[in-house]
Amino acid sequence: MEKKWQKKWEEARLFESEPREDQDKYFVNSPYPYMNGYLHLGHAFTYLRADMVSRYQRMKNKNVLFPFAFHCTGTPIVAAAQRVKEGEKGQINALKQMGLSKTLIKTFSRPEEWTKYFPDKAIEDLKKFGTSVDWRRSFITTSLNPPYDGFIRWQFNKLLAGEYLIKGTFPVVWCPKRETVVGDHDRLSGEGETPQEYTLLKFKGEDHFLVAATLRPETVFGQTNLWVDGDGTYIKAKVGDEIWVMSQKMPFKLKLQGHKVKELGKIQGRDLIGQKYMAPQIGNEIIVLPSKFCDASIGSGIVTSVPSDSPDDYQGLVDLQNSSSDCEKWGLDYELVTSIQPIAILDSGEMGTLPAPKLCKELGIKNQTQRKKLEQAKQDLYMHSFNHGIMLDSTEYVAGKPVEEAREIVKDKLIEEGKAVIYYELTGPVESRWLADCVVKIVDNQWFLEYGSEEWTKTTEKALEAMELYPSKARSQFEYVLQWLKNWACVREKGLGTKLPWDDNWVIESLSDSTIYMAYYTVAHYLKDLNEKQLKESLFDAIFGDGNTKLAAEESGVKQAEIIRWRNEFNYWYPYDLRVSGKDLIQNHLSFSLYNHTAMFGEDKWPRGFAVNGWVLVEGEKMSKSKGNFFTLKELTSKYGADVVRFTLCNAGEGLDDPNWEISFAETAGKKLKNWLSFVKKNKGKGRTTTHPIDTWFREIMASIAHQANAASERLKFRTSTRLLFFELPQYFKWYIQRAGEPHVEILKEYISIVNRGIAPIVPHTAEEAWSLSGEEDFILNQPFPEGHKPDLNLITGEDLVKQTLEDTRAILSIAGIDNPEEIVFIVAPEWKWNAVHTAGELADSRGQVKLAQLISGVMPTIPSESKKLGADFLKKWVLKDIPSLGPDWQSKYAQQVDEAEILSASVDFFTNIFNCKITVVNADQAKSSMASKTNQSSPLRPAIFVS
Missing domain, CATH: 3.90.740.10 (Valyl/Leucyl/Isoleucyl-tRNA synthetase, editing domain)
Structure with a gap:
């Protein structure tokens, strides 16, 4: 099934994005992975989040661009290739464990082979994972890719001209064993520490x-x-x-x-x-x-x-x-x-x-x-x-x-x-790839990006202030980093990468050649066909700035019309709307990127949003090869299938908390998805054509759930959205069937449609299959995400009353050991209790708490004289027992009084069918004196229940 839909998407070129002036754009991206191995579970979580956003925004009728590339800068690949060349057993065994043949491993003595093999495998794995990437725009970094190399050289010439680069004496992360500066990719642990x-x-x-x-x-x-x-x-x-x-x-x-x-x-x-x-x-x-x-x-x-x-x-x-x-x-x-x-x-x-x-x-x-x-x-x-x-x-x-x-x-x-x-x-322990504990060293005659500049920092703080951050509580972390971030050593003496334009003894390091490459995505598929002689400064000025297009055409040999088209495409897509990343990159890459955008581009091109997430855990523990809980994306999709992996990762967590991969969830997720497909297939075209009073309620429930799920998805809370649509809504559907016996044909169709469209960003293959089984045409990705609306609370509250009364009645019969009651009487609360609850709602603080003394003084004068004693007891119970059990937003449930007697009376047949006895509904002031002890127990939306 997954291969089928992946093939259909590719044949339709569904993810190849082009500018459309009549449609709002949405540009989402994620940090490119380092290419010294296969993608793992941690990569998969972050890239899934970006993909869910991409698919969701498509369903919001946005023209979406989601590109992807591969990072090869630095010494790790060079060092690993050298170890292969020297026949180092540890490195060779590591490649063998990845499934590489002896013949293939021999070729890995050349760094270039790493930069070819692993990007190709990553593309293969990400396609099988169902990512909606425009693969035409993919590339690798370093001088092995001349167009990107030229782009980075242009960037650094601009930074030098703008006086953002300085040469001097500054602190760096240092490996005392190799006596060299240590970048992130030169570390066994401590990535991001500075x-x-x-x-x-x-x-x-x-x-x-x-x-x-x-x-x-x-x-x-x-x-x-x-x-x-x-x-x-x-x-x-x-x-x-x-x-x-x-x-x-x-x-x-x-x-x-x-x-x-x-x-x-x-x-x-x-x-x-x-x-x-x-x-x-x-x-x-x-x-x-x-x-x-x-x-x-x-x-x-x-x-x-x-x-x-x-x-x-x-x-x-x-x-x-x-x-x-x-x-x-x-x-x-x-x-x-x-x-x-x-x-x-x-x-x-x-x-x-x-x-x-x-x-x-x-x-x-x-x-x-x-x-x-x-x-x-x-x-x-x-x-x-x-x-x-x-x-x-x-x-x-x-x-x-x-x-x-x-x-x-x-x-x-x-x-x-x-x-x-x-x-x-x-800022934290760092172990270099040479198995040494790193320290701080002050080095001379080193090139630095002057992130410590007060003026540059103020401009970057302005950019941050205008950004949307997901979750919003990450803002304080960014603000803190911008305050303490100091000058950054941006060059190294060794490794793959781009040479410093004015001094080729230096190679630009891996956190410095990856700050504005998101802009490069917009024209990467055009630039890849150019030769080195065409990659002039004037060409990059014309595409990414306001450079002279005629001059650029003369110097590069590219037609002026093409250059203008490329500039227009950059201006259409940029700035990017969202960058999805791990929270560990706040202190370096994400902040560096923000600094460089303010240096290189005008305000209209500054990033609009960052989304950060925690580190993936496996069964509550950090991933580790030594613990045997380290998984590659390749092996997980092979074992479970893409949608099960996506579903399990989506369920793993959201926000800044560390997501937790649960094997038990993965083991059962496939069955859940298959059951849904079976339900869709079985119920196509089913349902009654006559109306039932409960139909209106379930439509309102669907609208409410869809509204909540859409709001959650807007904030990138896809776990919340999925739980609402795939777990909570089906429970309401079960109640609907219990009340109606059979669903209405149109409501059943709408229910299936809402669930299908709601889960499409998370489990796209299953959603496409279910959409097709429903008899729908076109891709589900081209359909609108369900939006719903805020519900009619009276309608929702009324049915909640019926459901709660059923649960309470069953509990009473069970405790009393009564199997065959003769009569059940529902005694609804008197008017003064509703007035008391409304007053409590008005007096409640932001946490929903109410001061008992204040409530008593405000309510007691309004209670009928014959109910004064009962009133004091009721108020005490409401404040001390009921409110804590109802939760902090209890006021909304009681904001508007409903006619409990009318609602329960309309449901008498339903209760009669369940309990097979006489059902009577009375107001508290109409109840028989023999029921007095029960009558006093009634509360708003919790009628007293008398059984005989």
């Missing part, structure tokens, strides 16, 4: 300094103590003319960062505990204390403590203050330790002036071992303080200033006074 600037504070002792690195120099005003690892070993070293105490790894790092360092000996952490050192800025001595979170092998191994604004520091202090035995163990004065209190230094708005203690209490943090919660608190507080914090009056020369501004002022002052220096650490 050098991060710290302020290294110096704490003066009698004859030496303790040094502690901080990202928040503005918090020095709140220092209360220092933390060390009491069980750790430190190094005493001469740095310049001073003696510093630091971690054992730090001397080597300092040397790489331009310091003259001579190691003098070791000192134990326990020997530092209880000593006092002069803290920079505050001019007071502070004590050294032991900590469980401080590690002598990380950073300087010493931490300055600011318990007012650091969850770790606060909890560390609380733990020590709660343990006199620990103080005794380390020879500390317990009274002195317990006297230490957090010092307020900034106002964090809603988090107050002592945010760390507040957050620790809110998150239920009890001790330092709760690392996950502490990390969450740390990240939440760091971002919040950075964006909203204002320094208090006690912070002297930065009083009243935003944290963002105060940070730089304090840092500069401390450095100027000799109380601190700049120091760099990586």
